[in-house]
Each structure stands twice: as structure tokens, then as C-alpha cells.
Amino acid sequence: MGKTLAEKILSVKSNTDARSGDIVIAQVDLVFLQDTTGPLTVRQFQAAGFKKPAASLKAVLFFDHAAPSPAREMADDHAFLRQFAAESGSQAVAVGEGVCHQIVAESLARPGDLVIGADSHTVMAGGLGAFACGMGSTDVAVALGLGKTWLRVPESVRIKLSGRFPAQVYAKDLILHLIGHLGADGATYKSLEFGGDGLADMAIPERLTVANMAIEAGAKAGLFPSDGATADYLAANGRADDYQPLAPDADATYERTIPVGLGQLEPVVARPHTVDNIVPARELKGMKIQQVFIGTCTNGRLEDIAIAAGILKGKRVNHGTRLLVAPASRGILLSALRAGHIQTLVEAGAILLPPGCGPCLGLHQGVLGAGESCLSTANRNFKGRMGHPDAFVYLGSPATAAATALTGEITDPREVI
Amino acid sequence: MLRGKVFKFGDNISTDHIIPGRYAHLRSNLPELAKHVMEDADPTFAGRVRQGDFIVAGNNFGLGSSREHAPLVIKMAGVSAILAKSAARIFFRNAINLGLPILVCDTDKISDGDELEIDFQAGAIRDVTNGRMLTFGRIPEIMLRILDEGGLLPYLKKYGDLSL
Numbered sequence: 331m332g333k334t335l336a337e338k339i340l341s342v343k344s345n346t347d348a349r350s351g352d353i354v355i356a357q358v359d360l361v362f363l364q365d366t367t368g369p370l371t372v373r374q375f376q377a378a379g380f381k382k383p384a385a386s387l388k389a390v391l392f393f394d395h396a397a398p399s400p401a402r403e404m405a406d407d408h409a410f411l412r413q414f415a416a417e418s419g420s421q422a423v424a425v426g427e428g429v430c431h432q433i434v435a436e437s438l439a440r441p442g443d444l445v446i447g448a449d450s451h452t453v454m455a456g457g458l459g460a461f462a463c464g465m466g467s468t469d470v471a472v473a474l475g476l477g478k479t480w481l482r483v484p485e486s487v488r489i490k491l492s493g494r495f496p497a498q499v500y501a502k503d504l505i506l507h508l509i510g511h512l513g514a515d516g517a518t519y520k521s522l523e524f525g526g527d528g529l530a531d532m533a534i535p536e537r538l539t540v541a542n543m544a545i546e547a548g549a550k551a552g553l554f555p556s557d558g559a560t561a562d563y564l565a566a567n568g569r570a571d572d573y574q575p576l577a578p579d580a581d582a583t584y585e586r587t588i589p590v591g592l593g594q595l596e597p598v599v600a601r602p603h604t605v606d607n608i609v610p611a612r613e614l615k616g617m618k619i620q621q622v623f624i625g626t627c628t629n630g631r632l633e634d635i636a637i638a639a640g641i642l643k644g645k646r647v648n649h650g651t652r653l654l655v656a657p658a659s660r661g662i663l664l665s666a667l668r669a670g671h672i673q674t675l676v677e678a679g680a681i682l683l684p685p686g687c688g689p690c691l692g693l694h695q696g697v698l699g700a701g702e703s704c705l706s707t708a709n710r711n712f713k714g715r716m717g718h719p720d721a722f723v724y725l726g727s728p729a730t731a732a733a734t735a736l737t738g739e740i741t742d743p744r745e746v747i
Numbered sequence: 748m749l750r751g752k753v754f755k756f757g758d759n760i761s762t763d764h765i766i767p768g769r770y771a772h773l774r775s776n777l778p779e780l781a782k783h784v785m786e787d788a789d790p791t792f793a794g795r796v797r798q799g800d801f802i803v804a805g806n807n808f809g810l811g812s813s814r815e816h817a818p819l820v821i822k823m824a825g826v827s828a829i830l831a832k833s834a835a836r837i838f839f840r841n842a843i844n845l846g847l848p849i850l851v852c853d854t855d856k857i858s859d860g861d862e863l864e865i866d867f868q869a870g871a872i873r874d875v876t877n878g879r880m881l882t883f884g885r886i887p888e889i890m891l892r893i894l895d896e897g898g899l900l901p902y903l904k905k906y907g908d909l910s911l
């Protein structure tokens with residue numbers, strides 16, 4: 331009997347014939363921490379009596395969620411993590427380098443890897459065919475120390491993509507649509523596995539956007555096969571040797587299959603306060619927006635910034651609306667500078683933030699006040715997520731965000747093109 | 748046997764409801780952080796909860812971020828177990844790793860303020876207020892052993908390694 335992507339990867343990592351429902355102990359290739367969950371992870375690591383990360387894995391610490399530090403307590407946490415990185419021989423990725431998941435995709439995760447991160451959006455590396463899973467501090471600490479973790483091999487839901495995206499419809503619209511269909515807990519404990527001929531229309535940056543949000547349907551992993559697009563991406567990032575092809579078996583067993591015709595999709599928005607609260611963007615016409623945020627691990631990539639720059643070129647952001655832009659990594663910022671996108675956006679009135687999480691988690695750089703509404707390209711719109719519990723967060727694609735910045739109200743990007 | 752009072756919540760209580768990102772700078776100061784437990788779901792919760800009480804919720808409790816501070820501040824507040832119709836995967840694991848029982852059961856008939864008794868040996872929950880009995884879903888063997896030891900770190904101290 332054939333295997334799903336999850337079963338294949340976990341079979342190799344656990345050296346067993348892993349099937350959905352099995353519980354396995356698996357070898358971990360990469361463990362990473364970030365600056366808001368990292369300090370507790372390190373304290374649990376030390377409390378467990380570990381001194382150094384297991385030699386068999388790569389250990390990386392990121393400074394991205396509160397970077398540069400907005401508060402002295404965070405600065406102390408940063409110092410604590412830097413000291414741990416130095417003492418333990420772990421790699422530290424400094425303030426300003428970008429969001430952990432983006433750097434993991436650009437330079438660390440390989441197809442077939444088992445990646446454990448102290449952050450729920452670790453699933454994003456599934457866009458490259460890695461089984462990548464977010465965990466809490468104690469689990470991550472133990473994985474870091476032992477070089478392994480226990481996992482229940484998930485049942486898989488196959489998402490069969492066909493066709494091509496219409497103009498102004500993007501990967502973000504696909505995953506929002508899917509979460510609306512599945513519900514915020516529709517894939518809890520499961521692996522979402524993407525396939526079908528529609529994959530041909532999706533380069534790695536778009537696959538990363540989709541995999542990133544698998545967790546918003548509760549999924550444990552969001553997996554894409556590793557194919558020509560993966561090889562191209564790795565080669566473009568100077569990692570051609572990290573490529574290996576990876577696909578599910580043709581006779582793998584799925585819990586169910588959901589077909590999605592990309593051609594039927596349209597720009598959509600998640601309304602407050604749950605990610606599965608999906609409506610077509612056009613139905614929210616007239617909804618006033620005080621802040622637009624383009625960035626995050628979901629949609630802070632070069633392609634996203636290029637889409638926004640394309641819509642805003644030669645125009646001005648609506649008076650009364652703030653447009654914040656945070657490239658997801660330093661590499662993206664540099665590429666966007668070279669391509670002229672940053673100049674275009676700043677001329678249009680955008681505020682440029684350093685590579686990092688920016689205002690995504692309500693900590694700094696654009697915290698919302700009571701009654702304010704934000705259209706964000708991020709992945710979460712929970713109550714209180716971006717600041718005041720009485721603020722409202724809407725989620726959409728970079729195109730919808732740019733169109734909204736232009737008009738000051740939620741706007742279907744097809745209306746401004 | 749656990750006995751305590753119910754604080755009832757609805758569906759989709761996220762880790763942002765439990766401990767919002769805006770308090771991330773307090774995460775290395777747990778007593779201060781714990782003052783904000785459940786703040787965006789019920790700002791009066793922290794002042795009213797007593798040692799031994801229960802959080803009872805609907806579907807998908809604990810969705811969102813992987814921050815283990817969420818179950819940690821719930822435990823620090825004195826909550827002795829969480830009951831929910833379903834729980835988000837990472838939160839579920841985090842709670843067990845901290846030795847905080849999280850039980851999946853039909854919570855529809857449990858009301859805010861009810862008194863509950865939970866008998867782990869028998870796998871039964873008794874709603875003392877309305878006299879109803881409930882059962883809860885089984886959890887994997889490895890998690891039971893972690894819970895038995897009071898969390899993943901004491902488990903590791905005892906067994907020295909992960910084992911199935």
C-alpha cells in the first residue's frame with residue numbers, strides 16, 4: 331500500500347514503516363527558536379539538564395518577533411538568547427535579518443527534512459517538502475537536547491489543485507478559501523497535502539504562503555511535493571545540492587480529497603476574529619481601514635512586494651490610511667530595493683519597517699487602538715492579535731492590501747487595475 | 748479526584764485570548780504575565796479563579812500560536828484541568844507537557860459556575876450541580892505517562908529518554 335508525503339518522510343525519520351495513526355520517535359534535522367518563545371525553551375532545556383544541542387541536528391535562534399527590541403524586558407530576553415547561542419554553539423540569526431520561517435525556507439530547510447520550530451508557523455517549510463511542525467517550548471527543548479521527538483503520524487487530506495489563477499487572484503486567496511471551507515479546526519491533527527496539475531502554476535513563494543497557513547485550519551503539516559519548482563528555488567538560493575525529488579505514492583490513502591479549481595477563485599478576505607470567516611473582498615466594499623500591513627512570513631516576500639508596488643506605482647495611499655511594509659528578510663529587502671519596489675512604495679506613502687514580524691503580533695511597529703481596523707497580509711486575525719482587543723483585523727492578499735491602501739476601504743484589487 | 752468550579756468559555760479560544768502578544772515582553776516575568784490570563788476572553792477571570800477550578804470550553808480550545816506560556820499561566824492561575832469539545836494540537840501537547848490535564852468531552856451541558864468532580868481512575872466527570880455524568884476521550888499512552896509524571900521534564904528525568 332502506498333504512502334502519503336507525511337508517511338514517507340516520517341518512515342525515513344523514524345526508521346519504521348510509518349502509517350497514519352502510528353506514534354513514532356523520529357530524528358529531527360533542524361530545531362529553531364525565536365525571541366518570544368525561545369527564552370522559556372532555553373529555561374526548559376536547562377531545567378532538563380541539557381548543555382548542548384544534540385550533535386545530529388542544526389540548532390538556530392532567531393531575533394525577529396520583537397526586533398529591534400521595543401521594551402527593556404525584550405532586550406533582556408534577547409541578551410539571554412544571545413548568550414545561550416554563544417555557549418551552546420547554536421547559530422544566532424541577528425535582529426534585522428528577517429522572520430524565522432522565511433530564513434528557514436531560504437537557507438535551512440531541505441525537502442524530506444523533519445523540522446521542529448518553537449513557533450506555530452513552522453509548517454511553512456512544508457512548501458519545500460519538509461515535514462515541519464511547530465511545538466511548544468518544552469517539546470522543542472527536548473527535541474533540541476535529544477535530537478528526536480515523538481509524533482503521531484497524521485492522516486492526510488489531499489487538496490487536488492487544477493487550472494490556473496485568474497488575474498489578481500493569488501495563493502493567499504486559495505488558502506483563505508480553503509480555510510473557509512475546512513473551518514478553523516477542520517484539519518486538526520492532520521496533514522494537508524497539495525497536489526494536482528494546478529501545482530504547475532505555483533512557484534515556491536506561493537507554496538510557502540499556502541503551507542504557512544495550514545495551521546490556521548488546525549493542521550499539523552501542510553505539505554507540497556518536491557519537484558522542479560523546488561529545485562529551481564533551492565538553486566536560486568545557492569542550495570542546489572539540497573534538492574531531492576519527493577512525491578506521494580499514486581496509491582496512497584487519504585482521509586479525503588478536496589478538489590479546488592484555481593480558475594474559480596476570487597479575491598477573498600478573512601473577517602475578524604477568526605481566520606475561517608471568509609467573504610469575497612467585493613462584499614466588504616465601504617469598510618473603512620485605518621492601517622494596511624504588507625509583510626509577515628505569509629506574504630512578505632519579493633513577489634508580494636512587487637504586486638503591491640505594481641498597484642501603487644505613481645499613485646498615493648489614501649489620506650487617513652497608514653501603509654506599513656515589512657520585507658520578510660534582508661535578502662528580500664535588498665532585492666526589492668534593487669528592483670525599485672521600495673522606492674515606488676515609499677513614494678506612494680508607505681512606511682518601511684525593518685525585516686521581521688513587524689506589527690503582526692501586536693507587540694510594536696503599528697499596534698492598533700480601540701475601534702481601529704487593519705487589513706493585513708498576515709495569517710491571524712484573532713481578537714487582540716494586533717493590539718487592542720477592540721481593534722479589528724482583516725486578512726487578504728498583497729493585491730487586496732495594496733488596493734485597500736489606495737482607497738482607504740476594503741477593495742477587490744480587480745477594481746483598481 | 749479533582750473538584751472545583753467551572754469557568755465556561757465558547758469556541759475558538761485562541762492563545763491570543765489566553766495571553767495576548769502585546770504582553771510578550773512579560774514572558775520572562777511569569778507572575779506578572781499570569782495577571783493577564785484569559786484577559787481578552789474574560790477580563791474578570793484572573794481576579795475570580797481559585798485553586799482547583801476548571802476551564803470548560805467549546806471547540807478548538809487553544810488555537811493559534813505555539814506559546815507554551817498560554818497553558819502555563821492557566822496552570823499558574825490554579826486551574827486544575829481544562830475540558831473542551833476539542834483542542835488545538837499544539838496547545839494540547841503543551842498542556843500535557845506541563846502536567847495540566849486537558850480532557851476532550853461534550854461540554855454543552857456544563858454551565859458556568861457548576862461544580863465538577865473529575866475521577867481520572869474511572870475516566871468520569873460528575874457535574875455535581877446538575878447531577879450529569881460525562882466521560883472523556885482517551886489520550887495516547889505516551890501522553891498518559893507524561894501526564895502521570897507531572898509533565899515532560901519529570902518524565903524525562905525518570906525514564907531518561909523518549910519511549911513508546
Ligand code: SF4
Pocket residue numbers: 395429430431449451626627628686687690691708709
Ligand atoms: S510574521 Fe507573524 S505569524 Fe509570522 S512568525 Fe512573525 S509573528 Fe508569527
